[in-house]
Amino acid sequence: LYKACVFGNPVSQSKSPFIHEEFAKQFDIKFAYSKASPEIEAFTSAANEFLADPDVLGANITVPFKEQAYQYVDELSPHAQRAGAVNTFVKRDERIIGDNTDGIGLIQDLLRNKVKLKGARVLLIGAGGAAKGALPALIDAQVASVHIYNRTVERARDLLLNLSEDGDCQLSVYEDEENFDLIINATSLSLQEKVPSLPDFIYGESVVCYDMVYLNKPTSFLRHAKKAGCKVCIDGLGMLVGQAAQSFYLWFGKMPDVEPVLVKLRKALQ
Numbered sequence: 282l283y284k285a286c287v288f289g290n291p292v293s294q295s296k297s298p299f300i301h302e303e304f305a306k307q308f309d310i311k312f313a314y315s316k317a318s319p320e321i322e323a324f325t326s327a328a329n330e331f332l333a334d335p336d337v338l339g340a341n342i343t344v345p346f347k348e349q350a351y352q353y354v355d356e357l358s359p360h361a362q363r364a365g366a367v368n369t370f371v372k373r374d375e376r377i378i379g380d381n382t383d384g385i386g387l388i389q390d391l392l393r394n395k396v397k398l399k400g401a402r403v404l405l406i407g408a409g410g411a412a413k414g415a416l417p418a419l420i421d422a423q424v425a426s427v428h429i430y431n432r433t434v435e436r437a438r439d440l441l442l443n444l445s446e447d448g449d450c451q452l453s454v455y456e457d458e459e460n461f462d463l464i465i466n467a468t469s470l471s472l473q474e475k476v477p478s479l480p481d482f483i484y485g486e487s488v489v490c491y492d493m494v495y496l497n498k499p500t501s502f503l504r505h506a507k508k509a510g511c512k513v514c515i516d517g518l519g520m521l522v523g524q525a526a527q528s529f530y531l532w533f534g535k536m537p538d539v540e541p542v543l544v545k546l547r548k549a550l551q
């Protein structure tokens with residue numbers, strides 16, 4: 282029996298146990314994936330205790346523990362380093378490696394939806410943890426440019442300062458540019474039924490809009506983009522399954538099929 286869990290607070294809403302059980306079934310693997318919800322200051326002791334079990338392969342880490350997880354690990358993968366956050370622990374020879382699969386999950390989902398990334402002009406909305414994870418992954422996917430829009434402009438600037446090494450992709454803070462190919466909402470605004478303060482003309486017919494949030498109905502951001510003319514609107518459920526698939530791969534060396542799990546999850550949401 283293999284074990285893993287997701288650390289979060291709150292964590293009751295997490296779909297990760299369902300997703301990983303489905304993945305494990307695909308390979309006939311016995312995998313017990315649980316939820317752990319320690320108090321904020323008890324994260325380290327909870328992680329120590331869980332990871333001490335020899336059956337445990339690792340864990341996922343979600344809000345609000347991703348920065349603590351970054352500090353906790355013995356070693357960081359390049360992805361975790363660049364994202365500044367850890368969402369996956371992998372146990373290797375009694376050492377804990379911190380990785381980050383969020384960015385890959387996003388890219389996989391965009392590609393699954395046939396979104397062309399190479400050479401794309403991207404508007405990234407937000408400058409928190411979610412945007413931080415997305416930015417290096419977009420650069421690796423060879424987009425032409427990323428403009429960052431954030432309510433607090435200084436945070437957008439800080440995000441770019443930390444990534445100044447990335448050669449070919451043009452990175453800048455959004456001013457009043459237009460003609461984007463892809464607009465990604467990396468804020469949690471849709472959870473409050475709000476939309477970012479941006480002009481409607483950016484949501485052209487040929488623009489793809491992606492909201493990292495998912496709900497049991499189209500999110501406020503996607504509804505707004507559609508009303509303003511945008512034809513392709515995608516929510517973050519596929520990214521959730523995609524990042525889980527990448528974590529599963531890190532633990533078992535096997536890449537699960539995302540599609541059937543996504544279909545089941547979408548059905549269960551309705």
Ligand code: ATR
Nearest residue numbers: 407408409410411412431432433436467468469470
């Ligand atoms: P996460 O790790 O989920 O990205 P975060 O670090 O708190 O969470 O970042 C949340 C993002 O949503 C930020 O970009 C934040 O903008 P600020 O940097 O200006 O705070 C954005 N956000 C949250 N609530 C918002 C609101 N009401 N209006 C505009 N932006 C908001």
